[in-house]
Structure formats: structure tokens, C-alpha cells
Amino acid sequence: MNKAQEAEGKSFKEIDITNRLSNKHSKGGLGQVIEESLFGYKINSDAKPDFEHLNVELKVTPFKRNKNGKLAAKERLVLNIINYMEEINYTFETSSFWKKNQKLLLMFYEWLPHVNREDLKVFKSLLFTFPESDLEIIKHDWEIITQKIRDGKAHELSEGDTNYLGACSKGANKHSLRAQPNSTTLAMQRAFSLKQSYMTALVRKHLKKDNLVSLTTSNELKKKSLEDILISRFSPYKGLSAKQISENLSVAYKPSGKSFIPLLTSSLLGIKGTKLENIEEFSKANIQFKTVRLEPNGKPEQSMSFKNIDFQLWTSEEWENSYIRKTFYETKFLFVVFEFKEKKKDNPNREPYFKGIKLWNMPVTTIENEIKQLWEEVNRLIATGVQIEYKPYGEKLREYNNFPKKNFNGVTHIRPKGQNGKDKVKLPNGQIITKQCYWLNDTYIASLLKDLN
Incomplete structure (x- = not known):
């Protein structure tokens, strides 16, 4: 030394x-x-x-x-x-x-x-x-x-x-x-x-002396896997509404606030107030947290979004070293799932009820087929020129393009994710387009969560 x-x-x-x-x-x-x-x-x-x-x-x-x-x-x-x-x-x-x-x-x-x-x-x-x-x-x-x-x-x-x-x-x-x-x-x-x-x-x-908070002990881990420990922490709250859980855990109920579900999750894990990225096990295992809200039919209220696409990077990489491939190969996702028992039109003030969790990583066959198909199609369209057109939407014009839609391959698609229609990005071929994001289809997420029933 x-x-x-x-x-x-x-x-x-x-x-x-x-x-x-x-x-x-x-x-x-x-x-x-x-x-x-x-x-x-x-x-x-x-x-x-x-x-x-x-x-x-x-x-x-x-x-x-x-x-x-x-x-x-x-x-x-x-x-x-x-x-x-x-x-x-x-x-x-x-x-x-x-x-x-x-x-x-x-x-x-x-x-x-x-x-x-x-x-x-x-x-x-x-x-x-x-x-x-x-x-x-x-x-x-x-x-x-x-x-x-x-x-x-x-x-x-x-x-x-x-x-x-x-x-x-x-x-x-x-x-x-x-x-x-x-x-x-x-x-x-x-x-x-x-x-x-x-x-x-x-x-x-x-090197930085950051304080990471552990949610497990070595004695626990000798008896159960990390996934089993997570399931046991969450299971007592199954079937309760978000409001009931927040009352049980003394967490301020703010269902519309962005930080509410992450705060509720850290409280459920027994480390209230700790940011999820500061949980040692999550940080070390690259476990990314995703909240899913299911409609009464078992389908998420929306598809699952990821980071906005850097098209310069996307088109400059080989598939084997691509950002999107690396993301799904190296990441585990913790789905914290809530479910609505009523349709929004029947009750605008409906409550989400906690359904369970799922620790998931995307299978290699899906990455090397459907995700690769998306990557290849986006590269092809940028090389040949993306079709961009503007059509009336109410009193405004809305931008449309021919990037892969939800019917592309049943797993993933591309659609806008900007602050508004003026939030633009330049494509490698010089075209200007609204910022785009890759998504996992709501139907695909629903299929992953069937076993929570």
C-alpha cells in the first residue's frame, strides 16, 4: 500500500x-x-x-x-x-x-x-x-x-x-x-x-465520502435475495390507496407532486426521506425506479418514457455500443405499480391503489430484436430524410413525422417529449424537429405486469 x-x-x-x-x-x-x-x-x-x-x-x-x-x-x-x-x-x-x-x-x-x-x-x-x-x-x-x-x-x-x-x-x-x-x-x-x-x-x-443508505443487512441477505426483501417490504401495503399508505407512514399526501411517489417509496422501504439514488443497493445494482399507474382494464394510463434522444449520438454509434442497447442490457427496473378501480370519466378524483412491485430487466431476445429494429429504423429514416408535416390540431398546427409509432413492433416506439411544440432539436441531416423520446408501449408494460394479478 x-x-x-x-x-x-x-x-x-x-x-x-x-x-x-x-x-x-x-x-x-x-x-x-x-x-x-x-x-x-x-x-x-x-x-x-x-x-x-x-x-x-x-x-x-x-x-x-x-x-x-x-x-x-x-x-x-x-x-x-x-x-x-x-x-x-x-x-x-x-x-x-x-x-x-x-x-x-x-x-x-x-x-x-x-x-x-x-x-x-x-x-x-x-x-x-x-x-x-x-x-x-x-x-x-x-x-x-x-x-x-x-x-x-x-x-x-x-x-x-x-x-x-x-x-x-x-x-x-x-x-x-x-x-x-x-x-x-x-x-x-x-x-x-x-x-x-x-x-x-x-x-x-x-473518493467523495458520500453517505449511501443501506436498506438491508447481511443477515437478511443470507436468508433472502434482494428481490425477496423488496417484495416483503412492500407487501403489507398491497390493496391500500396511496392516501391510506401516506397516512400510515406519516407522509404528506400530494398525489400530483412529482416527489410524492418517490418519497412514499423510500418510506415503504423503511428509509424515509432518503433519495432513491442514495439507496446503496439501488445505486450499486443500477436499479431504476418507475411508477406505473394501471387503468381498471390492467393497461397503464400511458406508455413508459425514457430520456430524450440525442440523434447525433444515435446515428454515430454502432449497434453493439449504442446507448439504447447499453441501457437495457445494464439496467434493472423497479416497477412500483398502482391501480385505479374506476375510470377517470366516472370519477375525476379517483384514488390509485397499491398493487405490488416487479423487479425486471429486459430479455436479451427483446433487446436484440425489437429494440434493435427501432434503432435501425430511426437510422434509416434519418439517412433518407424524415417526413415532417404540420396538420391542424384545434386552433394550432401540430407536427407529425414518420418515426416508428405504437404499431411498429408491439414493444417500442418514438414520439415527442418536449416542453412544448417550440422545443426543437436538429437532426444530423439538418432537419429541425420537436424533441423526441423512445417509449415502451403501454400494452407491452401491461403484459409484463400480468403476474401481479
């Missing part, structure tokens, strides 16, 4: 005594500079930890400052390659993941745009062991990953399947395929990884 801390505040160019970074023919990254020049050991791809006699694995990893000033991990932390044929024969304690990564020497450096990598500086070193609560969740994640491999579904692995420990794609390209047990389908090569959201939580906790 003394050796690691000597590097803090130094640039990689100052540390690089082997001139690895200046040699154009020398492959490898900043981690190899630390390995060779700081610690003086040869680069290897050994299955054992880097400092074998200490059982410590070295990882050099970047963080960044977001536009709002908050610190975040720049990327996930990739660990060791998963051997599909062998991993299923291990227990967690004998697994390749645990043998190599029980104890991590994390050396954080700050990534800065437009700065040469040799000029980036080591910021802080941390000898990290997994907290007991985290370890229980990681054990469960490992079981989910290995069970999917055992079932011959390694090709369907997604980071959204798990909470903290992911199985990320790891290969030169999409053709880096491997055989898997119990299936003839080749699967992308993957590695165990700590999710970007998990690493961001570590950055917030250890």
Missing part, C-alpha cells in the same frame, strides 16, 4: 520507466504501466491473483466528473474471463471469480477528456474487500450467471440479469464466440465484472 500510495498525484508518464506508453509498437494500457514500472512484475494472464502470496488482485480503473460535478466510474471493472465449460463445476468458494478477486488493490485515476493518457494522474489507492452484505448479493449473482450457463443459455446472458456482479462481453469483436455446455449455440466470450453502477457507488463512497 505504501508503494501504491507513492503513485498518487503522479502522471502515468512519470511512473512509466519502461517507456511503454511512448512505444507505438507496445500494446496495453495504463494498468500495465503500474504492473511493470511501479510494482516490477511481468505482464501475464494468469488465473491467480497478481500478488499471489497476498491473494491480492491489482486493478487500475478510471473515474470521471459528470457535468453536474458528481463523480462516477467511467466504466465497469472487468475481472476474469468465464470458462463456460469449467465454471459450472465449481461452488462459489472454489470459483475462478472468487479465487482471483477476493481482495482488490484498486488504483483510481481521473479520466479527463482531451488529455493524453500518459498525462492522466493516479488519484487514490484502495485495498478493497467486499463488505459482507455485498458479498451475499454477489454470491447470488454468481449463482444466476452459472445457472444460465448450465441451462445452455450463455448466449442470453445480460448484465441486467444480476445486481452487482455482471457477465460482460469480452472479446475483440462480436465474432469472439465460445462453445457452451448443454447447447450447440455459440456464445459471446464473457468476463466476470463489477458493474459500472457498483464502481460508481465505490467512487462516491471512498
Whole structure:
């Protein structure tokens, strides 16, 4: 640790005594500079930890400052390659993941745009062991990953399947395929990884000293999964109206206020007043919160919206690295579901009643089919020219376009999401259009929530 801390505040160019970074023919990254020049050991791809006699694995990893000033991990932390044929024969304690990564020497450096990598500086070193609560969740994640491999579904692995420990794609390209047990389908090569959201939580906790609030204990997690714990916290309130729940929990009843349901949710979880993004388990697992209000027919009152589309980014990315693909591969969604028992026309002051929760991530087949179809169609339309026309709507003109509508593929569509009709954005082809957003269809969300009945 003394050796690691000597590097803090130094640039990689100052540390690089082997001139690895200046040699154009020398492959490898900043981690190899630390390995060779700081610690003086040869680069290897050994299955054992880097400092074998200490059982410590070295990882050099970047963080960044977001536009709002908050610190975040720049990327996930990739660990060791998963051997599909062998991993299923291990227990967690004998697994390749645990043998190599029980104890991590994390050396954080700050990534800065437009700065040469040799000029980036080591910021802080941390000898990290997994907290007991985290370890229980990681054990469960490992079981989910290995069970999917055992079932011959390694090709369907997604980071959204798990909470903290992911199985990320790891290969030169999409053709880096491997055989898997119990299936003839080749699967992308993957590695165990700590999710970007998990690493961001570590950055917030250890570099910025942010106070994250935990809603579980290690003893709870030894008996139940995180999902089961969430269900048990919410279940006593099933069938109660939002007003009844707020009275029970001493939360001011403001059904029209944007912060009301999030405040109600944190109270239901037993951590009243805590912002959902400051709940440790949500932050580490990249669990995004979505409120769903169902009509009496079981269909949401509206489709589910996401972020406005950055069309410049959308058209500049390859599908494999696209923002929308990454979002659905890496995110879990917590649907907090309320239901109306009357139609709005019959009772304008109707009350929503709590129906239940669902922790969900989008299946790989849906991402690689319907979501990819949307991505491709938007790119095609921008390349050929989006049809934009204005038609009377009451006393005003309303803008219409030929982006995919709700009947496109039954899962997703594009429609406006601006403050008003004057809230415009420029497309890469120069056309000006009202800001647009991608949505999940109300009928698709309804199909996901059928099992709450």
C-alpha cells in the first residue's frame, strides 16, 4: 500500500520507466504501466491473483466528473474471463471469480477528456474487500450467471440479469464466440465484472465520502435475495390507496407532486426521506425506479418514457455500443405499480391503489430484436430524410413525422417529449424537429405486469 500510495498525484508518464506508453509498437494500457514500472512484475494472464502470496488482485480503473460535478466510474471493472465449460463445476468458494478477486488493490485515476493518457494522474489507492452484505448479493449473482450457463443459455446472458456482479462481453469483436455446455449455440466470450453502477457507488463512497443508505443487512441477505426483501417490504401495503399508505407512514399526501411517489417509496422501504439514488443497493445494482399507474382494464394510463434522444449520438454509434442497447442490457427496473378501480370519466378524483412491485430487466431476445429494429429504423429514416408535416390540431398546427409509432413492433416506439411544440432539436441531416423520446408501449408494460394479478 505504501508503494501504491507513492503513485498518487503522479502522471502515468512519470511512473512509466519502461517507456511503454511512448512505444507505438507496445500494446496495453495504463494498468500495465503500474504492473511493470511501479510494482516490477511481468505482464501475464494468469488465473491467480497478481500478488499471489497476498491473494491480492491489482486493478487500475478510471473515474470521471459528470457535468453536474458528481463523480462516477467511467466504466465497469472487468475481472476474469468465464470458462463456460469449467465454471459450472465449481461452488462459489472454489470459483475462478472468487479465487482471483477476493481482495482488490484498486488504483483510481481521473479520466479527463482531451488529455493524453500518459498525462492522466493516479488519484487514490484502495485495498478493497467486499463488505459482507455485498458479498451475499454477489454470491447470488454468481449463482444466476452459472445457472444460465448450465441451462445452455450463455448466449442470453445480460448484465441486467444480476445486481452487482455482471457477465460482460469480452472479446475483440462480436465474432469472439465460445462453445457452451448443454447447447450447440455459440456464445459471446464473457468476463466476470463489477458493474459500472457498483464502481460508481465505490467512487462516491471512498473518493467523495458520500453517505449511501443501506436498506438491508447481511443477515437478511443470507436468508433472502434482494428481490425477496423488496417484495416483503412492500407487501403489507398491497390493496391500500396511496392516501391510506401516506397516512400510515406519516407522509404528506400530494398525489400530483412529482416527489410524492418517490418519497412514499423510500418510506415503504423503511428509509424515509432518503433519495432513491442514495439507496446503496439501488445505486450499486443500477436499479431504476418507475411508477406505473394501471387503468381498471390492467393497461397503464400511458406508455413508459425514457430520456430524450440525442440523434447525433444515435446515428454515430454502432449497434453493439449504442446507448439504447447499453441501457437495457445494464439496467434493472423497479416497477412500483398502482391501480385505479374506476375510470377517470366516472370519477375525476379517483384514488390509485397499491398493487405490488416487479423487479425486471429486459430479455436479451427483446433487446436484440425489437429494440434493435427501432434503432435501425430511426437510422434509416434519418439517412433518407424524415417526413415532417404540420396538420391542424384545434386552433394550432401540430407536427407529425414518420418515426416508428405504437404499431411498429408491439414493444417500442418514438414520439415527442418536449416542453412544448417550440422545443426543437436538429437532426444530423439538418432537419429541425420537436424533441423526441423512445417509449415502451403501454400494452407491452401491461403484459409484463400480468403476474401481479
